[in-house]
Amino acid sequence: xxxxxxxxxxxxxxSESIWRQPLAVVGIGIIATWTFLAVxxxxxxxxxxxxxxxxxxxxxxxxxxxxxxxxxxDIWSRIVYGARISLPYSILLVFLSATLxxxxxxxxxYAGGKVDSFLMRVTDIFFAFPGIVLAMxxxxxxxxxxxxxxxxxxxxxxPVYARxxxxxxxxxxxxxxxTASALLGSSSxxxxxxxxxxxxxxxxxxxxxxxVGNALxxxxxxxxxxxGAQPPTAEWGAMVSMGAANFDRWWVGLFPGLAILTxxxxxxxxxxxxxxxxxxxxxxxxRD
Amino acid sequence: xxxxxxxxxxIAVSTALVTTGLVAAPAIAATKNLTVETVFQLTSTDPARxxxxxxxxxxxxxxxxxxxxKGGDASTQVPGIxxxxxxxxxxxxFTFTIDSRAxxxxxTKITSADVVFSLNRLKNVKxxxxxxxxxxxxxxxxxxxxxxxxxxxxxxVLAIVTSPAxxxxxxxxxxxxGGSDAADANTADKALEFLxxxxxxxxxxxxxxxxxxxxxxxxxxTKYWGAAKAGYDKxxxxxxxxxxxxLNVIKGSSSIAVDLSPDQATNLGNKVNVVTGKAxxxxxxxxxxxxxxxxATKFTADAKCIEAVRYGINYKKIVxxxxxxxxxxxxxxxxxxxxxxxxxxxxxxxTARAKTAFDACGIKDTPVSIGYWGxxxxxxxxxxxxxxxxxxEDLRAIGFKPKLTGAPxxxxxxxxxxxxxxxxxxxWGPDWPDSTNYTESFSxxxxxxxxxxxxxxxxxxxxxxxxQASTETNAKKRAALFTExxxxxxxxxxxxxxxxxxxxxxxxxxxxxxxxxxxxKVNLSEIK
Numbered sequence: 001x002x003x004x005x006x007x008x009x010x011x012x013x014x015s016e017s018i019w020r021q022p023l024a025v026v027g028i029g030i031i032a033t034w035t036f037l038a039v040x041x042x043x044x045x046x047x048x049x050x051x052x053x054x055x056x057x058x059x060x061x062x063x064x065x066x067x068x069x070x071x072x073x074d075i076w077s078r079i080v081y082g083a084r085i086s087l088p089y090s091i092l093l094v095f096l097s098a099t100l101x102x103x104x105x106x107x108x109x110y111a112g113g114k115v116d117s118f119l120m121r122v123t124d125i126f127f128a129f130p131g132i133v134l135a136m137x138x139x140x141x142x143x144x145x146x147x148x149x150x151x152x153x154x155x156x157x158x159p160v161y162a163r164x165x166x167x168x169x170x171x172x173x174x175x176x177x178x179t180a181s182a183l184l185g186s187s188s189x190x191x192x193x194x195x196x197x198x199x200x201x202x203x204x205x206x207x208x209x210x211x212v213g214n215a216l217x218x219x220x221x222x223x224x225x226x227x228g229a230q231p232p233t234a235e236w237g238a239m240v241s242m243g244a245a246n247f248d249r250w251w252v253g254l255f256p257g258l259a260i261l262t263x264x265x266x267x268x269x270x271x272x273x274x275x276x277x278x279x280x281x282x283x284x285x286x287r288d
Numbered sequence: 289x290x291x292x293x294x295x296x297x298x299i300a301v302s303t304a305l306v307t308t309g310l311v312a313a314p315a316i317a318a319t320k321n322l323t324v325e326t327v328f329q330l331t332s333t334d335p336a337r338x339x340x341x342x343x344x345x346x347x348x349x350x351x352x353x354x355x356x357x358k359g360g361d362a363s364t365q366v367p368g369i370x371x372x373x374x375x376x377x378x379x380x381x382f383t384f385t386i387d388s389r390a391x392x393x394x395x396t397k398i399t400s401a402d403v404v405f406s407l408n409r410l411k412n413v414k415x416x417x418x419x420x421x422x423x424x425x426x427x428x429x430x431x432x433x434x435x436x437x438x439x440x441x442x443x444x445v446l447a448i449v450t451s452p453a454x455x456x457x458x459x460x461x462x463x464x465x466g467g468s469d470a471a472d473a474n475t476a477d478k479a480l481e482f483l484x485x486x487x488x489x490x491x492x493x494x495x496x497x498x499x500x501x502x503x504x505x506x507x508x509x510t511k512y513w514g515a516a517k518a519g520y521d522k523x524x525x526x527x528x529x530x531x532x533x534x535l536n537v538i539k540g541s542s543s544i545a546v547d548l549s550p551d552q553a554t555n556l557g558n559k560v561n562v563v564t565g566k567a568x569x570x571x572x573x574x575x576x577x578x579x580x581x582x583x584a585t586k587f588t589a590d591a592k593c594i595e596a597v598r599y600g601i602n603y604k605k606i607v608x609x610x611x612x613x614x615x616x617x618x619x620x621x622x623x624x625x626x627x628x629x630x631x632x633x634x635x636x637x638x639t640a641r642a643k644t645a646f647d648a649c650g651i652k653d654t655p656v657s658i659g660y661w662g663x664x665x666x667x668x669x670x671x672x673x674x675x676x677x678x679x680x681e682d683l684r685a686i687g688f689k690p691k692l693t694g695a696p697x698x699x700x701x702x703x704x705x706x707x708x709x710x711x712x713x714x715x716w717g718p719d720w721p722d723s724t725n726y727t728e729s730f731s732x733x734x735x736x737x738x739x740x741x742x743x744x745x746x747x748x749x750x751x752x753x754x755x756q757a758s759t760e761t762n763a764k765k766r767a768a769l770f771t772e773x774x775x776x777x778x779x780x781x782x783x784x785x786x787x788x789x790x791x792x793x794x795x796x797x798x799x800x801x802x803x804x805x806x807x808x809k810v811n812l813s814e815i816k
Contacts, residue, residue: 056609143695144662144696226663226696231676231694245671246531246551248534
């Protein structure tokens with residue numbers, strides 16, 4: 001009971017409800033809209049996203065709201081179906097990298113000594129490479145497809161979580177309740193999962209929510225470079241790539257670009273709001 | 289107002305400097321530069337190892353061959369380093385007389401020893417273009433005569449010697465920098481790196497700098513011996529994506545855009561010309577099926593499966609995607625060459641026949657992978673990914689479960705060349721401008737044949753036609769053999785020709801002499 005009281009005293013105070021923040025509401029609204037479109041794509045999209053036709057590059061009209069691409073595929077339909085790739089895969093790869101990074105960081109911070117040094121040097125090696133370059137190299141080596149792009153970005157993105165979690169563990173280890181728990185005979189696993197974990201959840205969740213936007217950008221970037229989703233899959237980054245090759249047909253790249261923009265912006269709004277709500281100390285430090 | 293002496297002196301000195309500068313300025317001739325933009329298909333500027341389009345374009349300006357072609361023509365050879373040549377009745381002995389005026393960029397006279405060295409080096413370094421020398425022996429009876437001998441009639445030798453891969457190098461310079469033409473040249477020759485830093489040829493340009501990923505710069509050969517001197521002091525060949533090529537040529541920051549598609553070559557403004565050469569349709573895209581890839585399904589070795597693919601494809605749709613000037617490839621030999629099939633011989637989509645054949649081939653739900661140049665790879669503006677998507681839709685419609693597996697060229701091309709792709713979507717441009725290039729490359733047991741797992745002896749009818757066509761010296765009979773060979777190929781080969789795109793060059797109006805060529809795309813030496 002005493003331990004619980006001590007733990008509860010570590011919870012952030014003065015947290016601001018996410019629903020009171022206008023930008024967060026806008027972000028949630030946008031993501032909810034994209035989620036709705038993704039889930040109900042077969043009923044919402046007016047055309048098969050991969051259906052090809054004789055004509056090509058039809059400009060926006062009442063039939064094709066956002067025009068068609070070089071294979072005369074309806075861009076609006078492809079954007080709707082593209083949400084089924086871009087959103088879930090971005091969230092999945094953030095989950096994977098947060099999990100991997102948290103495990104590495106927790107082991108590093110808890111074990112200390114040589115294990116800590118070794119794991120942090122490995123982390124440093126990953127930090128030493130520019131993220132997109134390393135992701136490109138991994139994706140190219142594994143073979144271009146969306147699954148491998150997720151693996152590539154996970155490999156690039158985990159170190160930031162490892163650093164965060166290690167720092168949190170090192171800090172939390174100093175608390176009396178952790179020492180008391182150890183003196184009472186708690187195993188390492190119990191100490192880690194029962195005593196330390198509650199200190200990690202908030203910051204990791206905040207970081208993860210801020211990283212979803214970056215993940216979506218990286219994923220779209222790899223597809224833009226031909227290292228992510230393969231034809232004929234509708235994916236926003238690949239669609240922008242086709243637009244870049246035909247930029248005098250402005251609609252081909254503009255609309256998928258706007259899709260990426262709105263989704264990334266929305267995830268960042270939500271991430272900022274979550275940080276304010278769950279990690280007010282960091283939020284206050286940033287405001288000050 | 290008091291004017292100090294210092295002020296007067298400084299004004300006087302400044303005026304003098306400016307005046308001197310203005311007077312002196314005309315004495316410094318402005319450098320005349322040409323900027324050509326293309327998506328690099330380049331490995332090196334060593335003629336013995338370079339076999340790609342950009343390499344051919346650059347090497348055509350750096351190195352000269354025994355014979356060559358003018359403008360966009362690829363049928364009538366004209367003198368290069370050789371001023372005269374003759375062929376014996378059996379088309380087995382080709383004698384070339386070296387022009388007595390010919391000399392390298394360093395002023396050294398070209399001799400038959402240089403030709404023998406260059407051609408033997410090409411043969412023995414065992415690079416990608418070494419196959420051009422298969423069955424050819426080179427000798428030099430005297431300093432100004434070279435004889436090429438073949439075991440069997442090979443009338444295409446005159447076309448082969450025009451390839452930039454057979455460019456003549458200064459043997460003394462190359463040997464001094466690690467070059468070798470010995471039988472073990474594949475390991476003994478160390479001149480590759482040297483030839484990336486400077487050229488050792490006799491062309492109207494010399495290599496100034498080489499960067500495999502950004503640009504290659506050529507300078508004027510001030511000692512050029514021929515009549516057609518270099519038109520520019522410097523030529524910069526840049527590696528630029530197609531969309532940026534378009535933008536730059538419109539803005540005038542480049543002179544020639546090499547890779548635009550017909551769609552991209554519209555609405556370009558009034559500062560540029562669109563050049564559609566005689567050589568349009570000389571490349572062709574094809575779908576290849578590897579008959580040894582999948583031992584479990586044997587899909588690509590199954591005649592019914594191949595028939596299903598052949599008749600399942602909507603060729604008209606692909607031609608429409610390829611744009612103005614493109615045609616369906618009715619056979620493997622493009623319409624530019626002797627014995628090409630006409631459009632009435634082209635395969636017509638027959639969905640019912642394709643579905644019946646698919647049911648008979650019995651692979652049902654087995655996924656079929658199709659490899660291609662995947663990271664935005666495009667030739668003539670045609671994107672491999674988009675072409676693959678077109679094929680995918682057609683094959684899916686008749687029951688196949690195609691899976692597109694595009695990859696960067698550095699990954700996908702070796703997979704294809706090493707016979708590790710189940711199906712492949714690729715492009716072929718001629719190594720030498722003659723129909724034999726196709727019969728000798730696509731028949732069973734030949735270069736592309738082996739990439740499809742189509743071993744020698746797999747089809748005696750096609751092989752016999754290939755052999756007869758390569759040794760026939762009568763032009764009409766040759767053409768008939770080429771036609772017959774293609775018709776047989778269209779019946780059962782694992783290769784399906786898809787489309788011959790239009791070849792388009794876009795050039796600034798100030799640039800003269802731009803013509804599309806099937807081998808070197810743009811003859812930089814002819815541009816003024």
